[in-house]
Amino acid sequence: MPELPEVETVRKGLAKRLLGEVIAHIGLRREGLRFPFPKGFKKGLEGRRIEQIDRRAKYLLIRLDNDSTWLVHLGMTGKFTLFSHNDIPEEYGKHDHVIVTMSDGGVAVYNDVRRFGFMDLIVAGGEQNHHHFANLGCEPLSEDFDAKALCKSLEGKKSPIKNALLDQRVVAGLGNIYVCEILFRAGVSPLRISSSIAGKSPQVTKRAELLVHETKQVLIEAIEAGGSTISDFAAVDGDLGYFAHSFRVYGKEGEACHNSRCSGIVSRISQGGRSTFFCPKCQH
DNA sequence: ATTGAGTCCTGAAGGC
DNA sequence: TGCCTTCAGGACTCAA
Numbered sequence: 001m002p003e004l005p006e007v008e009t010v011r012k013g014l015a016k017r018l019l020g021e022v023i024a025h026i027g028l029r030r031e032g033l034r035f036p037f038p039k040g041f042k043k044g045l046e047g048r049r050i051e052q053i054d055r056r057a058k059y060l061l062i063r064l065d066n067d068s069t070w071l072v073h074l075g076m077t078g079k080f081t082l083f084s085h086n087d088i089p090e091e092y093g094k095h096d097h098v099i100v101t102m103s104d105g106g107v108a109v110y111n112d113v114r115r116f117g118f119m120d121l122i123v124a125g126g127e128q129n130h131h132h133f134a135n136l137g138c139e140p141l142s143e144d145f146d147a148k149a150l151c152k153s154l155e156g157k158k159s160p161i162k163n164a165l166l167d168q169r170v171v172a173g174l175g176n177i178y179v180c181e182i183l184f185r186a187g188v189s190p191l192r193i194s195s196s197i198a199g200k201s202p203q204v205t206k207r208a209e210l211l212v213h214e215t216k217q218v219l220i221e222a223i224e225a226g227g228s229t230i231s232d233f234a235a236v237d238g239d240l241g242y243f244a245h246s247f248r249v250y251g252k253e254g255e256a257c258h259n260s261r262c263s264g265i266v267s268r269i270s271q272g273g274r275s276t277f278f279c280p281k282c283q284h
Numbered sequence: 285a286t287t288g289a290g291t292c293c294t295g296a297a298g299g300c
Numbered sequence: 301t302g303c304c305t306t307c308a309g310g311a312c313t314c315a316a
Binding site: 034075076077095112113114115116156157158159163272273 | 286287288289290292293294295
Binding site: 002003006034035058073074075076077114116117132166168175176177178250274275 | 307308309310311312
């Protein structure tokens with residue numbers, strides 16, 4: 001499911017309902033997700049008040065009142081569904097793995113069909129050195145992410161730009177869908193070698209600036225749309241996002257290029273084991 | 285040091 | 301009502 005905009009949507013949805021609430025009970029319906037739940041996970045969460053909910057890349061950071069942080073990654077199919085106290089389901093499905101009961105009687109259910117998601121509990125001050133964060137690149141929507149920074153991380157890279165943008169060390173939070181959309185909007189071929197974007201000539205700089213600009217633009221639009229939906233993404237409050245309707249190349253194999261002045265046909269190739277959709281005619 | 289391939293897991297969709 | 305293959309929004313681990 002979730003790339004940065006979807007995680008941001010979930011963050012907002014959770015914050016709206018859970019901020020200031022106390023976690024009364026954690027029900028773990030299996031030993032772990034992608035990784036086992038850490039030792040003391042349940043005990044560490046129960047009784048804690050949720051003070052703040054942040055996002056870093058595709059990670060949710062749920063700040064607790066003892067300065068520890070509940071880390072959640074949604075993987076491909078992770079989602080939260082919220083129920084108020086008079087609306088709690090009578091039974092849970094087989095992929096409802098974590099049941100969070102709040103002290104107001106409300107329940108947050110974490111469901112994850114493929115179980116690629118994971119959770120951790122980070123003690124106070126442990127975030128900087130946490131292995132999931134140590135090598136993360138900059139936030140694409142922050143001021144740190146500009147053409148200069150992008151060029152620096154692409155310097156000397158021989159991999160295609162598509163693969164580089166998916167690399168969380170280059171820039172953190174982009175996934176397969178948005179990278180396809182960004183490259184299309186920027187008119188940059190997914191096959192272009194990364195280092196060719198990192199040079200000093202005006203033409204090269206222009207490409208980097210365009211990539212940065214379109215990255216921010218696409219993410220902002222998607223966040224505004226409330227996150228996108230492919231097949232199984234439901235925003236935390238049950239609302240579906242609509243950005244999927246705005247895809248210009250993703251999933252559009254065989255269709256005419258969205259660019260009205262281009263007569264190209266969207267094609268689909270495989271890069272690093274992932275599908276890439278692009279217009280071979282107007283992306284260079 | 286980088287890069288690509290294989291891996292985890294389940295379910296949906298399409299071909300026959 | 302089948303069976304088989306392919307594919308899916310992520311990212312870790314390993315080998316070259």
